[in-house]
Amino acid sequence: MTTKKIPDIIIGRLPLYLRALARMEAEGAIVTSSKALGDWVGISAAQIRKDISQFGEFGKQGTGYNIKFLSEKLKEILKIDRVWDVAIVGMGDIGRGLSHYEGFLERGFRATLAFDNNPEVIGSTIRNLTVQDISEMVSTISKKEIKVAIIAVPADNAQEVAEKLVKAGIKSILNYATIIINVPEDVRVQYIDPAAHLQWMTYYL
Amino acid sequence: MTTKKIPDIIIGRLPLYLRALARMEAEGAIVTSSKALGDWVGISAAQIRKDISQFGEFGKQGTGYNIKFLSEKLKEILKIDRVWDVAIVGMGDIGRGLSHYEGFLERGFRATLAFDNNPEVIGSTIRNLTVQDISEMVSTISKKEIKVAIIAVPADNAQEVAEKLVKAGIKSILNYATIIINVPEDVRVQYIDPAAHLQWMTYYL
Numbered sequence: 001m002t003t004k005k006i007p008d009i010i011i012g013r014l015p016l017y018l019r020a021l022a023r024m025e026a027e028g029a030i031v032t033s034s035k036a037l038g039d040w041v042g043i044s045a046a047q048i049r050k051d052i053s054q055f056g057e058f059g060k061q062g063t064g065y066n067i068k069f070l071s072e073k074l075k076e077i078l079k080i081d082r083v084w085d086v087a088i089v090g091m092g093d094i095g096r097g098l099s100h101y102e103g104f105l106e107r108g109f110r111a112t113l114a115f116d117n118n119p120e121v122i123g124s125t126i127r128n129l130t131v132q133d134i135s136e137m138v139s140t141i142s143k144k145e146i147k148v149a150i151i152a153v154p155a156d157n158a159q160e161v162a163e164k165l166v167k168a169g170i171k172s173i174l175n176y177a178t179i180i181i182n183v184p185e186d187v188r189v190q191y192i193d194p195a196a197h198l199q200w201m202t203y204y205l
Numbered sequence: 206m207t208t209k210k211i212p213d214i215i216i217g218r219l220p221l222y223l224r225a226l227a228r229m230e231a232e233g234a235i236v237t238s239s240k241a242l243g244d245w246v247g248i249s250a251a252q253i254r255k256d257i258s259q260f261g262e263f264g265k266q267g268t269g270y271n272i273k274f275l276s277e278k279l280k281e282i283l284k285i286d287r288v289w290d291v292a293i294v295g296m297g298d299i300g301r302g303l304s305h306y307e308g309f310l311e312r313g314f315r316a317t318l319a320f321d322n323n324p325e326v327i328g329s330t331i332r333n334l335t336v337q338d339i340s341e342m343v344s345t346i347s348k349k350e351i352k353v354a355i356i357a358v359p360a361d362n363a364q365e366v367a368e369k370l371v372k373a374g375i376k377s378i379l380n381y382a383t384i385i386i387n388v389p390e391d392v393r394v395q396y397i398d399p400a401a402h403l404q405w406m407t408y409y410l
Binding site (some may be wrong): 008009011012014016018019020025034040042043077078079080084086092093094096098101102103104108109125144147148150154155171172174178179184188190191192193194195196197198199200201202203204205 | 212213216217219220221223224225227245282283284285289290292297298299301302303306307308309312313314330353355359360374377379383385387391393394396397398399400401402403404405406407409410
């Protein structure tokens with residue numbers, strides 16, 4: 001795609017552009033502009049142009065971006081022009097919710113493995129996913145060569161689970177536990193942090 | 206606090222600084238530097254200094270930031286030096302998970318109202334919260350003057366729920382539904398979008 005190093009903050013905005021483009025497409029739009037896209041995402045048109053131009057020339061001065069084409073390019077860049085298998089660890093309320101999350105499949109992900117340590121939950125089936133014993137986690141994930149996992153266990157267990165996931169070969173962790181986890185440099189962690197989102201908004205109240 | 210307009214993107218980073226400071230404090234640290242804070246958050250030291258200096262002089266050249274003091278100042282700025290009541294709409298898996306979310310209270314929020322439209326769920330008690338009929342939502346929220354709500358209903362119902370929340374006087378909405386919702390300009394919406402976080406990470410795989 002490109003050999004130069006793109007700032008991580010720009011990579012992080014691409015999924016938001018994709019989300020807005022999907023919405024525009026669902027509404028029947030064919031083309032869009034940096035201005036319109038920026039309005040959706042809450043970013044200036046200049047920033048949008050700058051971000052997208054990092055990866056090539058995907059729009060034309062004056063005519064804007066073809067929504068379908070730009071979406072496809074962004075999906076290629078983010079490597080979601082395929083479907084990634086995802087392991088969910090912890091089948092409490094959040095894990096169960098994620099197992100049937102509506103937004104995964106069409107956006108490049110599929111929950112294929114679920115783990116828990118609760119004997120009452122192990123072996124049960126939640127929306128086509130049979131919950132496996134967490135003691136089988138490292139071997140199962142390694143064997144299936146899964147690279148993406150979601151941690152949905154209590155905060156006290158999250159670091160231990162993260163270490164096992166790293167051992168199993170996981171390289172991308174989405175962490176719902178309310179704790180910062182430590183992993184090697186070649187493993188990425190993102191946090192789902194509803195309190196941080198709420199704090200962002202109370203500033204304006 | 207300040208009268209100049211601070212870019213929204215900077216406001217959005219303050220909760221991340223707070224999260225990192227809380228972790229440092231939990232580990233027993235007293236002071237920190239822009240560099241150390243930046244390493245935690247994944248942002249340059251220069252950006253950290255620039256962001257924080259928007260609000261005043263909270264650190265000293267050469268000695269860094271007192272963690273407790275900076276945390277208190279950030280909490281004041283974000284108006285979370287108090288506790289905000291939050292209404293949760295939709296008591297499926299995600300709503301239930303949020304009703305006992307560990308990270309709310311110490312970070313300025315308390316789930317005080319829960320609503321659903323399912324007769325089997327209405328009237329049940331989930332961790333001290335009695336689930337109320339969604340038909341009572343507008344009047345109850347207005348009466349209690351609650352300003353913050355979380356939408357955890359299916360995508361198909363999210364826009365309708367958002368409109369009712371706006372009618373009830375809600376000004377900050379955290380949306381878990383997989384759909385972009387339209388609200389008046391004086392109402393803020395943030396999205397919990399696990400697929401976007403995963404997409405950010407697959408870029409690096």
